[in-house]
Amino acid sequence: MPLVSTNRLHKFFGTNHVLRGIKLDVEEGEVVTIVGRSGSGKSTLLRTLNGLESIDDGVIEVDGATLEVDRADASALRNLRQKVGMVFQQFNLFPHLSAGQNVMLAPQVVKRTPKKEAEEIARRMLERVGLAEKFDAFPDQLSGGQQQRVAIARALAMSPRVLLCDEITSALDPELVNEVLGVVRQLAGEGMTLIMVTHEMRFAREVSDKLVFMHEGKIHESGHPQAMFAKPATAEFASFIGSLN
Amino acid sequence: MAYHFDFTFVPDYAGMLAQGVAYTLGLTVVGGTLGILIGIGGAVSRTWNVRPFGPLYGYYVELFRNTPFLVQLFLIFFGLPSLGIKLAEWQAAILAMVLNLGAYSTEIIRAGLQATPRGQVEAADSLAFTRWQVFLHVMLRPALRKVWPALSSQVVITMLGSSVCSQISAEELTFVANFIQSRNFRAFETYFLTTAMYFGLALLVRQAMHAIGRHLIVRRPSR
Numbered sequence A: 001m002p003l004v005s006t007n008r009l010h011k012f013f014g015t016n017h018v019l020r021g022i023k024l025d026v027e028e029g030e031v032v033t034i035v036g037r038s039g040s041g042k043s044t045l046l047r048t049l050n051g052l053e054s055i056d057d058g059v060i061e062v063d064g065a066t067l068e069v070d071r072a073d074a075s076a077l078r079n080l081r082q083k084v085g086m087v088f089q090q091f092n093l094f095p096h097l098s099a100g101q102n103v104m105l106a107p108q109v110v111k112r113t114p115k116k117e118a119e120e121i122a123r124r125m126l127e128r129v130g131l132a133e134k135f136d137a138f139p140d141q142l143s144g145g146q147q148q149r150v151a152i153a154r155a156l157a158m159s160p161r162v163l164l165c166d167e168i169t170s171a172l173d174p175e176l177v178n179e180v181l182g183v184v185r186q187l188a189g190e191g192m193t194l195i196m197v198t199h200e201m202r203f204a205r206e207v208s209d210k211l212v213f214m215h216e217g218k219i220h221e222s223g224h225p226q227a228m229f230a231k232p233a234t235a236e237f238a239s240f241i242g243s244l245n
Numbered sequence B: 001m002a003y004h005f006d007f008t009f010v011p012d013y014a015g016m017l018a019q020g021v022a023y024t025l026g027l028t029v030v031g032g033t034l035g036i037l038i039g040i041g042g043a044v045s046r047t048w049n050v051r052p053f054g055p056l057y058g059y060y061v062e063l064f065r066n067t068p069f070l071v072q073l074f075l076i077f078f079g080l081p082s083l084g085i086k087l088a089e090w091q092a093a094i095l096a097m098v099l100n101l102g103a104y105s106t107e108i109i110r111a112g113l114q115a116t117p118r119g120q121v122e123a124a125d126s127l128a129f130t131r132w133q134v135f136l137h138v139m140l141r142p143a144l145r146k147v148w149p150a151l152s153s154q155v156v157i158t159m160l161g162s163s164v165c166s167q168i169s170a171e172e173l174t175f176v177a178n179f180i181q182s183r184n185f186r187a188f189e190t191y192f193l194t195t196a197m198y199f200g201l202a203l204l205v206r207q208a209m210h211a212i213g214r215h216l217i218v219r220r221p222s223r
Ligand SMILES: Nc1ncnc2c1ncn2[C@@H]1O[C@H](COP(=O)(O)OP(=O)(O)OP(=O)(O)O)[C@@H](O)[C@H]1O
Pocket: A013, A016, A018, A036, A037, A038, A039, A040, A041, A042, A043, A044, A045
């Protein structure tokens, strides 16, 4: 059984039909990259997967937590969100808290983890992203790349079953991109289930088990990245690859 | 004809003046603390339109921001007894100050909450925070930090406004000044001194608010 599975997923923004029946299965440990043109619905799809956007039809299931249109109350949402971590393009760290406190907060508040234990978790997670020595630094004292790594640590501290990453290197200066991609590569290597949207095509081809090409709110083509790049099955994906260079 | 300034009355009334200052400071500390707490409650109720508090707060804020403080005070002190609620002067004075400051700080703090970047709320949402947890742990401190200077000014304004509580014989600083002036007829000297004392109090309150802001709200470890 897949770890993450969506079926008949539909989303409207007003009259704009943004997701048009998405069926997506992600196995445990799989790394899935979603690509597509601007406005094709990539972010919207990721955001529905942890309830940041409501859905208008269909069902989302993650590790036994189910979200349906008419059964998406606050507790169902929180249940889903405990299993799905998210990292954002703009980091979104809490500016009034140190890096360590940023990572500790959710375990303490949401899981009622005792402070001492939460601090141990935070130190472990910061070490995992290579920032053990930045525990007491505040977000505005960190580079963009460091902030994004803290944001990854913050998501990991809740032990999510799957991590969503929406263009997490797009807001970074070019020289800081690699340190963040390095962390993602390492997570993939450790068997973390990842669903990401990225424009770093080389990176996507290298780490992904599955590539998903979205076009006009649908999954237009998907498969193994090497195979898809070598031999696009649809004209739209071929033209998308063409537009990359 | 030159006017001869005469401040020789001051030592005789030093004790009274000190009591007036203490009274005014007491009103300010209690009124400021409770007023800001009411403001936090009002800000969150209005931001999320929590029923029934959100709409109730809306009426309350409009009422108190669009009527004179003196009339609010009279309504509480002279009006409420008709409804069977009889308050001592100091109780009426504190209540009026709390309600007045509560109304203003509701709007000030609300502006701070609304300035929370959406991304921070979404980050907390994505970590499975409840709405209250988002408010308490993510929004409140940065919001207070942002509006603390405005809030401090409002507390000072409220303190200065407390001088009208002399009208219901609450024995704060202006009441004492009026009393002294009625005894010595030295209006200029008495009110000059009172002005200087209010000025000093305002500086003190501002400093205190600044210190509270630094310790309670920023709380950054020194490094
Ligand atoms: N909050 C919103 N309100 C209204 N429309 C929205 C909202 N968010 C997204 N949309 C619309 O939904 C469509 C899909 O947007 P989405 O952000 O999912 O695209 P995307 O594939 O992530 O694009 P990009 O590559 O530019 O990030 C677009 O037409 C966009 O304008």
